[in-house]
Structure formats: structure tokens, C-alpha cells
Amino acid sequence: MDTIDQIAMKLDEAEKSGSAPTIAVEDLHKSFGAQKVLNGISLCVRRGETLAVLGRSGTGKSVLLRLIIGLEKADSGSVRIHGQDITGLSLDQLGEIRMKMGFLFQHAALYDSLTVEQNVMFPLQHHKKEMSTSDQSNLVRQLLAEVGMESHLEKLPSDISGGMQKRVGLARALALEPDILLLDEPTAGLDPISAGEIDDLILKLQEEHHMASIVVTHDLHSAKAIADRLALLNEGTVVIEGSFEELQKSDIEFVRQFLGHS
Ligand SMILES: Nc1ncnc2c1ncn2[C@@H]1O[C@H](COP(=O)(O)OP(=O)(O)O)[C@@H](O)[C@H]1O
Ligand SMILES: [Mg+2]
DSSP, rough: OOOOHHHHHHHHHHHTTTOOSEEEEEEEEETTTEEEEEEEEEEOHHHHHHHHOOOOOOOOOOHHHHHTTTTTSSEEEEEEEEEEEHHHHHHHHHHHHHHTTTEEEOOOOOOOOOHHHHHHHHHHHHHHHTTTTTHHHHHHHHHHHTOGGGGGGTTOOOGSSSHHHHHHHHHHHHHTOEEEEESSTTTTTTOOOHHHHHHHHHHHHHHOOEEEEEEEEHHHHHHHHSSEEEEEETTEEEEEEOHHHHHHOOHHHHHHHHHHHH
């Protein structure tokens, strides 16, 4: 039997040798009524890599994440997770794949009526029923320690700052040991210092867990700090994709505007 480390090594090798990326989105289209939101989006993310998806508000960044999670159905195109197209899957099959995805929503990151500890415990109670309560508790404490929140177990979300809420949301996103992490505006609404701390935390988590990550943001500074590659969306398509330096060199008018004014 392979140990976890051996499996991880094999996965790394498979990815390096050019097999399927962890997340592969191809020619994705999505409209709401007459409004075309995504008009042919393609992108991929490999294990250990962080892609920042940038764009003005209302361009469809959150919709894109919801399609990748399978919370909404695309009109056409495909979303492949570890090579498997999820667009035609049943809810049961989707549930299994979704367990390997950690996500942090833009709003309502936490359950208001549950304590910090209960929030992080929640996915374990629902999906790790075989774990004993004391093992679950220990894991929750470990996860909260990882995000610097171990001394706030009994607090309610309303009693902690926005930055702390995001930390707890990140701990909860990691509870089921995902190999995919999807974060929607993790620094929005935070003061610059708290935002910087969340960026540092995302970088640290990424180094430790080697996930394939997509971070949606309209914050260029944050994108530059945490991402290997950036994809800039406008009017339903990817205007440019590359490193921050590549974006800076672009002479596409929209890219220049976006870099200049955000
Ligand atoms: N469930 C929905 N029904 C109708 N319109 C929607 C729905 N979800 C998103 N939209 C519309 O799609 C567009 C993109 O939304 P969104 O992905 O939230 O933008 P972003 O995250 O980039 O700010 C917006 O115009 C929004 O109003
Ligand atoms: Mg959004």
C-alpha cells in the first residue's frame, strides 16, 4: 500500500509529466436570461499552483467559481476536475468531488449562530461521521491553530473582526483536506493590514497543502502577492493570462487601464 507521501509524489509526477491539470475549464458559457455573463472562458490550474482571477465587479468571477464547484450549471463548455467532467454529474457524484474542494464564499463566510469551533467542526460532523468527537475536536483545534484562531473557540462570528472571520472560514475550508481551494474575494472589505495578513496566510497554507487554488479578487496588490498566474476577465472572456510582469508589459488597452486604476 502506498503511503500518503508516495501518493502525493505520484500525483506531482503525473502533473509534471503533462497529464490532466487538477482544474480545467474549457469554453464555458453562462447567461442569466438575456444577460451573457461568461462567454467562452478557458483556464487551468495544476496542483501546487495559485491562479488569481481578476476583473471589475459584476464580470462573473463569482459565477465562474460557482460553476467550478457545481453549484450552478453551465450553458455549454466543460469543467474538468482531475480529468473528470463534472457538468453532467448527479448530485451524489458531485457531492463526492465537492468534498475535495475547499471554498470560501464572498459573503456569509460563516454560520452566524455557530461558534468558531462549531463552524469548523461542521464539515467534519457531516462528512467524517466515522471520526470520534474527540478526534474531530482535536482536528478543529489544529486547523484553528494553523490560522491563528485557536484562542477564540467559543466566540460567535459577530464577536470577531472581518479578518478573523476569514481566518475561520479558511480553517473550515481546509477541514476535509481538499486538494482544491477556491476563494472568493478573501480580502474584500478588510483594512490593508488585515488584508496583508490574509494574503500571508493564504501563501502559507498553499505552501503547506500544495492545493490547486483559484483566488477571485479585484485587488491587484493581493493577486500579485499570492498568485503564480493571473487571469483578467472582461465581458465574459479572459482578456489576458500570465504572470504579473507579463500583464504589466501588455499593451492591451483594458489591461493597461485595469493595472493603472485599481
Ligand atoms: N443567480 C443569478 N441570477 C441572475 N443573475 C445573476 C445570478 N448570479 C449572478 N448574476 C449576474 O451575473 C453578473 C456577474 O455576477 P458575479 O459573478 O457575482 O460578478 P463578480 O463576482 O465578478 O462581481 C452580475 O451582473 C450578476 O447580477
Ligand atoms: Mg463576486
